[in-house]
Amino acid sequence: MNILSFYLNNFGRIMSALEVHIFIFLVALTFSTVIGMAISIFVTQEGREKIGRIILSVMGAAQSVPSLVIIALIFIFVGIGVKPAIIALVIYGLVPIVFNATSGILSVRPNIIEAGKGMGLTQNQLLWRVKIPIALPVIMGGIRSSSTIIIGSATVAAVIGGGGLGDFIFIGLKLQKPEMLITGAITVSLLAIIVDYIMAKIEKKVVSKGLQIKKT
Amino acid sequence: MIELTNVTKKFGNKIAVNNFSLHIEKGSLTMFIGPSGCGKTTTLRMINRLTPFDKGNIIVNDTPINDVNPVELRRNIGYVIQEIGLFPHLTVFENVAIVPRLLKWEQKKIERRIEEILELVTLNQSFAQKYPLQLSGGEKQRVGLARALAAEPEILLMDEPFGAIDPINRLKLQDSFLEIQEEIKKTIVFVTHDINEAIKLGDKIAIINEGNLIQYDNVSKILSDPANEFVENLLGQDRNIKALSLKKAKDYVLKDGFITVLDTESRESVEKKMKEKNIKIAFALDENNHLKSRFVLEKATETKKQKFIYNPAPWIIERQNNINEALSKMLEAGEKQLPVVNRKKEFVGIIKLSNIFEEVNKKTNIS
Numbered sequence: 001m002n003i004l005s006f007y008l009n010n011f012g013r014i015m016s017a018l019e020v021h022i023f024i025f026l027v028a029l030t031f032s033t034v035i036g037m038a039i040s041i042f043v044t045q046e047g048r049e050k051i052g053r054i055i056l057s058v059m060g061a062a063q064s065v066p067s068l069v070i071i072a073l074i075f076i077f078v079g080i081g082v083k084p085a086i087i088a089l090v091i092y093g094l095v096p097i098v099f100n101a102t103s104g105i106l107s108v109r110p111n112i113i114e115a116g117k118g119m120g121l122t123q124n125q126l127l128w129r130v131k132i133p134i135a136l137p138v139i140m141g142g143i144r145s146s147s148t149i150i151i152g153s154a155t156v157a158a159v160i161g162g163g164g165l166g167d168f169i170f171i172g173l174k175l176q177k178p179e180m181l182i183t184g185a186i187t188v189s190l191l192a193i194i195v196d197y198i199m200a201k202i203e204k205k206v207v208s209k210g211l212q213i214k215k216t
Numbered sequence: 217m218i219e220l221t222n223v224t225k226k227f228g229n230k231i232a233v234n235n236f237s238l239h240i241e242k243g244s245l246t247m248f249i250g251p252s253g254c255g256k257t258t259t260l261r262m263i264n265r266l267t268p269f270d271k272g273n274i275i276v277n278d279t280p281i282n283d284v285n286p287v288e289l290r291r292n293i294g295y296v297i298q299e300i301g302l303f304p305h306l307t308v309f310e311n312v313a314i315v316p317r318l319l320k321w322e323q324k325k326i327e328r329r330i331e332e333i334l335e336l337v338t339l340n341q342s343f344a345q346k347y348p349l350q351l352s353g354g355e356k357q358r359v360g361l362a363r364a365l366a367a368e369p370e371i372l373l374m375d376e377p378f379g380a381i382d383p384i385n386r387l388k389l390q391d392s393f394l395e396i397q398e399e400i401k402k403t404i405v406f407v408t409h410d411i412n413e414a415i416k417l418g419d420k421i422a423i424i425n426e427g428n429l430i431q432y433d434n435v436s437k438i439l440s441d442p443a444n445e446f447v448e449n450l451l452g453q454d455r456n457i458k459a460l461s462l463k464k465a466k467d468y469v470l471k472d473g474f475i476t477v478l479d480t481e482s483r484e485s486v487e488k489k490m491k492e493k494n495i496k497i498a499f500a501l502d503e504n505n506h507l508k509s510r511f512v513l514e515k516a517t518e519t520k521k522q523k524f525i526y527n528p529a530p531w532i533i534e535r536q537n538n539i540n541e542a543l544s545k546m547l548e549a550g551e552k553q554l555p556v557v558n559r560k561k562e563f564v565g566i567i568k569l570s571n572i573f574e575e576v577n578k579k580t581n582i583s
Contacts, residue, residue: 115301210347
């Protein structure tokens, strides 16, 4: 009951923290996606497959680095505030996107690429009309996990002044007010679940039906 | 049409294609055959510049291919590979429309063309909206062929297109492929490692070994006059029987000696018609000319009176079957004559065992 009354009494504050949280998440995800796709496209161009595979193993390893480490490093080198927090989240959110997009593009079957080339598709057409659409389920999977990771890590980024729902958790911790801490945690979790649901819907929409068919 | 002059290609120190010269005529179907790693696929891929060559010259349509933008060149040459490489995220329609769209055809023209091309490869129009994952191996191969032919290229390059298909469907695909070629008369270069396929399909065969062109000639010439032991071994011991397979059922189709009736007609009326015309065999067709059943009037003997036999699913020979296959079907069916259909399954006539034997006699007299 404590939590509910805290919720009702502080509704305005919670909503504005949620707004900040969503804003940070959207900005970070947009940058992560654009930069991540650019990196993946660059390292998967014909002749650079070797770099692509190196990037894959680096990203695989990077996935095990705790978000706190990145946030701490950004704090040391960039400082405090919303901007450093977003930079940290962009970097951390890059990892699954680059990992998935690179492996997705590299695993498009060679005979499909061979057929495309044989029909007279240019390298660009091959990339945008064949490789990326075929790798899209994997790429979308990367963007989905990046979303969840950014929403979660944004609470940690509150320690370097990112703001958002993380403030409730950390302040609640310091003031020993469990209802405040739990309110922050529950709201962040709900946000993550809802965003993941929306992402799943988008994925279903943008991925070609031909790739969603189960083999009969 | 395609002229290779002293073409050489090395991979590192290994010579893949050695001083290769070959002239491919317009409208002919040329088979490249040889053991794996002999350079046949490399040679094929040099024609659309997927593999660059080191020395020599290749001329397509009077233009050296190195003077043409490779992307432009490839849009004007159809290309079919064994794994087909259909794009899984596109429908059959979109797959087939790729090159026409690259060439910026109008949408109306593309739609008309795709209808036409699906008809040509005997795929029902409903396939247009299917995705590759919903197709069988044979259907995929037909779509692959349709896609290669969509923009009406003069030249078609095919790299073991039927290699991954099971033997029964492969024979069917070969038959319908021959009928299609009879209709479209493209200049086709076809790589295979199957000598029977080469003999069955080819107008000319180029036999390749270790990057060298061993023999390049008409199929019958190669069978009757192999250049050396390598070619003899490739052809196998039974090359005289293989020579028989050059003759196609379509060359022996008879248009008389039978009557056709509608499959809705009653047996009595069919029997009456046959007796009137003194004809012993009748085929019942539906409105699309598809063969439905067969009636045979057997001669009366001393002990039996005349018998009227109804056969709901008679054995069928396809026009493109060679006479080996036709003969084998007759032996299996125990029949002296069988009906012949084209690739659209339309009834075209009958073939008689006695005609085939005449051919066999001719052959054995020669050799």
